[in-house]
Amino acid sequence: MQKRTDHEAALRRSGLKSTKHRTAILDILEQSDQPMAAEQVYLELGDQKIGVSLSTVYRVLESLLDKNLVTKLSMSISGDNRAYFEYNRKSHRHYLVCLGCKKIKAIEHCPLKNYEEALEREMNYTIEGHKLDIYGYCPACQEHEK
Amino acid sequence: MQKRTDHEAALRRSGLKSTKHRTAILDILEQSDQPMAAEQVYLELGDQKIGVSLSTVYRVLESLLDKNLVTKLSMSISGDNRAYFEYNRKSHRHYLVCLGCKKIKAIEHCPLKNYEEALEREMNYTIEGHKLDIYGYCPACQEHEK
C-alpha cells in the first residue's frame, strides 16, 4: 500500500487538485482486492465517516479515469449493468473469472510480453497495454456441478 | 458466413424456439465486423424491413447470451455506457483497439493456448475461454500525434 502523500503527488502530477475525497477514493480502490462499483465506493466512504455525495463519487472516478489513475472494467461482473473501477497498478493485472460464483481472482504473471512486441512490429501499432480476462469454473464450483 | 439453417439448428440445440427475429439477429451479429449495441441491431432490423420492438431485441440478445450464442462486452468501446454484443465465434477473437480513433481490429492468432493449460493445472480451474484486448495507437493515429 502506498502512503497518502503518494496519492497526493499523483493527483498533482496529473493536474488534479488534491482533495480529501480524491485521496480517500484512491486509498479505497488501492486497498480493494476486487474492482468496485461507484456505489460501493460511496458506501465505504460513508463507513469511514467521510461525507460525500454520490455524484461526486462519479465525478471523481471519471477524472481519475481520464488521468489513468484508475481503470474501468469492460466486462459485466454479476450480470448487472453498472461499471466497475479498479486502482491502476502500472503492472497491469489479469483476471480469472469464475462463471459459476462470479468470483474474480487476480493473476500475477503476464504471458504476453513477447507477444506484444511481435505484434507491434507486425501491425505497426504502438502498444500501450492490454486486458486479459480468463473464464472458467473454480474448484468449488466444479464440485457443485456434480 | 453460416447459412440460416445453421442458426436455426443452433437455436434448437440450445432449447430456444427458432423465430425470424432470432435468426435475423444472429445473422446481423455474425456479419458485423464490430460489436453492436442493442439499438444498432434494432435499426439494422428496421433497414431490413423486419418489424420488431426494441424490448424484443433486448430480450433476444439476453437469451442468446444465456445460451452462449453471443457475448457481451459491457461499456468500453466509445466511453458511453451501453452494452455491446458480438457473435460468438467458437474460435474466439482478440481485439486490437486504437486509443486514438477507437477503431477495433480483430487479431486472428491466439497466443494463449499453452498458457491456459498451464493455468488449469496450476489453479485447479476448468478454463472455458478468454478475452484479450490490446490497446495502442494505429499507424494513422501515430502520424496524427506529431
Add this chain to the structure above:
DNA sequence: ATGCAAATGCGAACCATTCGCATCAGAGGA
C-alpha cells in the same frame, strides 16, 4: 388441427449515470 409454453409488442417503470447551478475549497500570487 389443437393446446400450451414460449415469444413478442407496447408502454411504463427502473436505476445507474449525468447535468445544472449555487456554493465551497485548494493552490498560487500579492
Add this chain to the structure above:
DNA sequence: TCCTCTGATGCGAATGGTTCGCATTTGCAT
C-alpha cells in the same frame, strides 16, 4: 497570511439504456 480565481462539491432533477407487466401472438409437439 490574505485574496482571488478556477476547479471541486452538494443537491436535486433529468437522462437514457435496460428491464418489466401484461395482453396477444406464435412456434412446435401431440
